Amino acid sequence: MNAIAIAAIGLFIFILGYRFYSKFVAEKIFRLDPNYVTPAHRFKDGVDFVPTNKFVLWGHHFTSVAGAAPILGPAIAVYWGWLPAFIWVVLGTVFAAGVHDFGTLVLSVRNKGQSVGTLANKLIGQRAKILFLFIILILVLMLNAVFAWVIANLFITNPSSVLPVFIQIPLALWIGHAVYKKNVKMLVPSIIALAIMYFVAIVSAKVEFLQIDLVRYMGGEDAAGLFGLGAVSTAFFIWIMVLMVYVYIASTLPVWKLLQPRDFINSHQLIVGLAILYLGLLFTNPEITAPITNPGADDVSWFPLLFITIACGAISGFHGLVSSGTSSKQLDKETDARFVGYSGAIGEGVLALAAIIAVVTLFPSKEDFLATYSSFGAANADGLGSFVAGASQLATGLGLPSDIAATIVSIIVVSFAATTLDSAVRLMRYIIAELGVEYKVPALAKTHVATTIAVTSSAALVLIPEGPNGFGSGGYLLWPLFGTANQLLAGISLLLISIWLKRLGRNYMITIIPMIFLLFMTLYAMIQQVIFQWSWWGSESNTLLFVFGAIIMGFAIWIILTAISVLRSNDDTKIDLED
Amino acid sequence: MMLDKMKTLIAYYEEVLSMPHRQEIARELRDEDDLFLLLLYSEMIGIPNPVYYYTLELYPYMIEKFHDWHLRMGMEKSPLAGMRCC
Numbered sequence: 283m284n285a286i287a288i289a290a291i292g293l294f295i296f297i298l299g300y301r302f303y304s305k306f307v308a309e310k311i312f313r314l315d316p317n318y319v320t321p322a323h324r325f326k327d328g329v330d331f332v333p334t335n336k337f338v339l340w341g342h343h344f345t346s347v348a349g350a351a352p353i354l355g356p357a358i359a360v361y362w363g364w365l366p367a368f369i370w371v372v373l374g375t376v377f378a379a380g381v382h383d384f385g386t387l388v389l390s391v392r393n394k395g396q397s398v399g400t401l402a403n404k405l406i407g408q409r410a411k412i413l414f415l416f417i418i419l420i421l422v423l424m425l426n427a428v429f430a431w432v433i434a435n436l437f438i439t440n441p442s443s444v445l446p447v448f449i450q451i452p453l454a455l456w457i458g459h460a461v462y463k464k465n466v467k468m469l470v471p472s473i474i475a476l477a478i479m480y481f482v483a484i485v486s487a488k489v490e491f492l493q494i495d496l497v498r499y500m501g502g503e504d505a506a507g508l509f510g511l512g513a514v515s516t517a518f519f520i521w522i523m524v525l526m527v528y529v530y531i532a533s534t535l536p537v538w539k540l541l542q543p544r545d546f547i548n549s550h551q552l553i554v555g556l557a558i559l560y561l562g563l564l565f566t567n568p569e570i571t572a573p574i575t576n577p578g579a580d581d582v583s584w585f586p587l588l589f590i591t592i593a594c595g596a597i598s599g600f601h602g603l604v605s606s607g608t609s610s611k612q613l614d615k616e617t618d619a620r621f622v623g624y625s626g627a628i629g630e631g632v633l634a635l636a637a638i639i640a641v642v643t644l645f646p647s648k649e650d651f652l653a654t655y656s657s658f659g660a661a662n663a664d665g666l667g668s669f670v671a672g673a674s675q676l677a678t679g680l681g682l683p684s685d686i687a688a689t690i691v692s693i694i695v696v697s698f699a700a701t702t703l704d705s706a707v708r709l710m711r712y713i714i715a716e717l718g719v720e721y722k723v724p725a726l727a728k729t730h731v732a733t734t735i736a737v738t739s740s741a742a743l744v745l746i747p748e749g750p751n752g753f754g755s756g757g758y759l760l761w762p763l764f765g766t767a768n769q770l771l772a773g774i775s776l777l778l779i780s781i782w783l784k785r786l787g788r789n790y791m792i793t794i795i796p797m798i799f800l801l802f803m804t805l806y807a808m809i810q811q812v813i814f815q816w817s818w819w820g821s822e823s824n825t826l827l828f829v830f831g832a833i834i835m836g837f838a839i840w841i842i843l844t845a846i847s848v849l850r851s852n853d854d855t856k857i858d859l860e861d
Numbered sequence: 862m863m864l865d866k867m868k869t870l871i872a873y874y875e876e877v878l879s880m881p882h883r884q885e886i887a888r889e890l891r892d893e894d895d896l897f898l899l900l901l902y903s904e905m906i907g908i909p910n911p912v913y914y915y916t917l918e919l920y921p922y923m924i925e926k927f928h929d930w931h932l933r934m935g936m937e938k939s940p941l942a943g944m945r946c947c
Contacts, residue, residue, distance in 0.1 A: 327929070329887040334880070341877030461882060468882060469875045538885050546878050 283570040285643045288364075289563060292372050292635045296628045299376030304624040307381060308617070311788055312388045318616040321395030331395065331611045336618040343609045343622055344629040345549045347383075350432060350698040351425075351764075352595035352630050356637040357669040358761065359591040361661035362584035363575035364642040370588055371638065374596025375631030378796040382772055384623030385779040385793055386602035390610035391619060392782075398606045398775050405781050406844055410774075412720065417770055417837055419713050420830065421600070422706040424764035426529075426740035429699040429706070431757025432666060434521035436692045438514065439667050441495035442685070443692035446483040450547060450697060451528075453478060457543035472546035476554075479547070480690060487689040496520055511753055518754035519745070525703070526741045533707040534733055541708075544701050555673075555694045558687070559636035562676030563643075572642035572651045582658040586810070589803040590765035595634025597800065599771025601627065606775075640672035641665070662758040663749060670695065710736040746826050759827065762811065766804045766834050770841065773801045777845045784849060794849075801842055808835040898923070898930050905940055 308314050322333040334342075359367040386398055393401055399418075403411035437444050453475040460466040486492035496517035500507050507516025532540050594600065605623055613619055645651040654668060655661045674687035682690075711732040718726025725731050749756030776797035783790035812831035816824045901916040903909075910916070920927075928946035931939055939946050 327891075329884060329891055332884070335873070335876070337873050338876045338880065341873065342880050345877065462886070467875070468878050469871075472878065538882070542881050542885065545881065549878060 283574075285563060285568045285570050285639050288368065288570065289560070289635060289639055292368065293632070295372050295376060296631055299380060300624055300628060303376060304380060304384065304620050307384065307624075307792060308620040311783065311792055312385070312619075313788075314388070314617045314619060316615055316617045318391075320391055320613045320616055321610065322612050322614060325395065325611075330608075333614040334612040336614065336621050339609060339612055339614075339618070340622045340625055340629075341549075342612075343604060343626045345545070345552060346604045346608070347594075347598070347601050347626060347630055348552055348633055348698075349594070349702045350429065350695050351593065351598070351600075351702075352634040353637040353669055353695060353698075354428075354432065354666055354761070355592040355595055355765070356634045357641050357665035358661050359588055360572060360638055360641050361576065361655045361658055361665075362579050362588055363573050364570060364638060365574045366584055366588050367592060367638050368635070370592055370596050371631055371634045374589075374592070375627055375634075378597040378772075378800070379601070379627035379630065380624045381792055381796060382597055382599075382776055382779075383601045383605050383627040384619060386605040386775050387610050387613070387619045387623040388616070389779050389782055390606035391613055391616060395611040396606070398602050398778060401606070401778055402774060405778055406848060410844065412717075413837060413840060414771075414774060415713050415717060415720075417767060417774070418603075419710065419717075420834065421764065421767040421771060422710045422713070423736075423740060423743060424760050424767055424830075425706045426703060426710070426736070427744035427757055428760050428764050429703045430522050430525050430529075430740065430744045431518075431754075431760075432699050433525055433696050433703070434518050434754070434757075435663075435666065436670070436696050437494075437521050438497060438517050440670065440688060440692040441493040441498070442486045442689045443483070443696060444494040445486045445492050446479045446689070446693050447696045447700070449482050450475070450479055450544065450693075451540070454540050454543035454547060457546060458539045461543065462538045468543075468546050472543070472550060475543075475547050476550045479693065483689045483693055484686050487683075487686045514755060515753040522741060522744055522754055525700075526737050528700075529703050529707050530733055530737045532704045533711065533736075534729060541701065541704050544697070544704075548697050548701055551694045551697055555691070556633065556636065558677045558680065558682075558691070559640060559673055562673070562679045563636075563639060565679030566643075566676055567679075568643035568676070570639075570642045571645045571647055572655075573648050576652070576655070578652065579655075579658070583810075586803040586806040587658075587762065589800070590762050590769065590807045592634065593765040593768040595630055595637070597627075597769070597772050597796070598630070599768050599773070599775060601630070602772065602775035637669055640676055641668045642672075644668055644672035644675055659750070662761060663755075666695065707733065707736050707740070710740075743826075747824070759824075760830075762807065763827065763830050763834065766808060766831075766838075769800045769804045770834065770838055773797050773804070773838075773841055776800070777841065777848070780845075781848055797845070801838060801845075805835065805838045805842070808838060894926075895930060895933065898927070902927075 320333070322331050325331040326333065356367055356371060389401065390396060390398070399411055399414045402414045457468065457471045457475055460471050461468045497503055497513045500513040500516060503514055505513045507513045509516070511519065589596070609622055613622065645654065654664055670688055670691045673691040674684050677687035677691070678684050711729065714732040714735055715727040718724060718732070726735070743760065744757040745754045747756030747759045749758065776793045779793045780790040780797065783793065808831055812828060812835055814820050815822050816828040816831055901919065904913045924946050928939070
């Protein structure tokens with residue numbers, strides 16, 4: 283099967299989705315009004331509420347939601363063959379993610395630019411808000427743990443990426459200083475920074491001395507490391523500790539010092555990454571060697587786990603936070619919501635599609651694919667490595683040597699993951715502080731107390747699960763839990779949009795069907811994993827996963843019950859909804 | 862023609878990059894303004910201010926800004942009976 287054809291089909295469906303489905307939703311369901319005074323105009327303050335050009339807003343929205351997650355999920359999910367992953371990414375983006383991102387944006391615009399958390403409080407009640415905070419807390423906790431593992435893993439497998447990634451920190455600090463203190467325009471310094479990073483990448487790909495390879499320093503994979511651990515375990519342990527110290531410092535700094543300047547560089551990297559993947563695809567014209575479906579994958583069934591494994595890239599609740607948190611306050615005209623929200627989701631879908639293609643074209647034959655993707659555990663552990671290798675193989679079509687390309691792709695993934703880690707720890711700190719205020723524990727509202735809790739709990743979570751390479755290497759086991767937390771969040775947002783539409787007397791099938799689908803898959807997957815796999819009597823007993831899974835399952839049941847009761851009630855009172 | 866389109870694209874891209882930056886600067890400025898306002902009307906929260914009567918003269922000029930300020934500070938209504946902005 284030709285990979286370009288598959289990519290073209292996917293992109294074509296995305297275009298159809300935007301052209302027809304989003305138009306239908308915008309005109310018939312949401313009934314967007316070009317004359318509606320959006321919060322950006324109504325509450326214009328030059329800070330949060332600023333009317334912004336739709337292309338600029340889309341760019342900002344897309345760069346805020348795109349990260350390492352839409353790469354990691356598909357890279358794992360191709361385990362069940364490329365077709366199921368492809369179908370879920372394409373249809374999920376068109377019918378679930380697009381409507382979700384677009385809907386949360388419109389819902390928020392119609393409600394003074396308030397965030398989904400506040401709207402949950404208004405539309406469902408106080409308990410919904412607390413539940414919402416807990417789900418986000420679990421989501422970011424999983425995110426921290428998984429991404430710390432992802433970075434550590436890439437540092438171990440691609441040691442040449444370590445130096446360029448660490449060079450990014452002083453470069454970002456320099457840009458922050460130049461832009462905020464010296465008032466220099468950021469485009470030029472951030473491009474210079476990117477050039478320096480990639481130059482260091484090229485040098486360190488070629489010079490072994492510059493590759494910080496902890497496993498090699500300890501004498502290879504079979505050598506003993508510290509504290510009686512193996513070399514690989516020790517390397518995981520050291521990198522995770524280094525990352526946690528880094529993220530502690532980074533997340534307590536003002537955003538303009540490190541986080542924002544890193545984002546400037548990362549925006550360029552997103553473009554570089556997409557260009558490498560799609561232009562590389564065009565020039566190499568590879569064949570898909572992975573099987574269409576993988577009947578041998580009988581250890582973990584694709585149904586329902588596929589829909590959990592690919593969260594970002596098919597539908598992600600996190601986008602609702604961005605849609606309703608920042609983008610809704612900056613929307614110039616209500617009709618722009620279609621472009622910003624729906625295309626934002628499509629942008630993520632395009633990234634996920636590229637991730638699928640990079641992995642499924644990597645292997646010379648189907649047998650090689652099956653040898654690497656031998657079990658679901660192996661797919662989880664090696665998926666991202668396969669993506670890096672696949673993307674660098676595509677990059678060779680652009681004339682880049684594969685070792686340099688692999689280093690650059692790793693840097694891109696690590697940079698995305700590191701920025702997410704920074705923002706996630708910040709977010710976690712805010713939530714811990716908010717819960718502290720809610721439950722009258724004022725100490726929790728202190729920056730360093732909240733950050734310490736955030737960082738130590740994330741570190742504990744990533745270090746506890748044992749992987750095939752020992753201590754700390756099993757962080758990926760948390761990936762399905764991250765997916766479920768993310769889907770639950772999307773489920774709540776879809777529920778809120780449905781309630782809103784119902785109270786307006788509109789057809790809410792477009793949001794309720796994806797919601798039922800998502801909640802069914804989440805609940806099914808959790809029952810299967812929590813009860814039959816992770817529980818004490820299950821096949822792979824694991825207390826930690828069991829506890830987290832059980833909490834998420836409880837939340838899912840709670841949301842379903844709430845959804846039924848709210849949607850069945852005939853309460854048509856408009857709660858501060860303007861229409 | 863093509864060159865113009867490229868230029869517009871780069872201008873848009875630069876604006877995408879500078880959005881959070883501009884927001885951050887505006888936020889810092891607003892925080893400073895808020896602090897200044899707090900100093901002017903510190904009497905309201907019980908901190909003695911020797912020049913209170915003079916700062917109060919600014920009232921007609923600041924009433925709208927004052928309204929935005931107390932909303933931002935998490936007070937639904939004006940904290941002072943004398944300040945009838947809402």
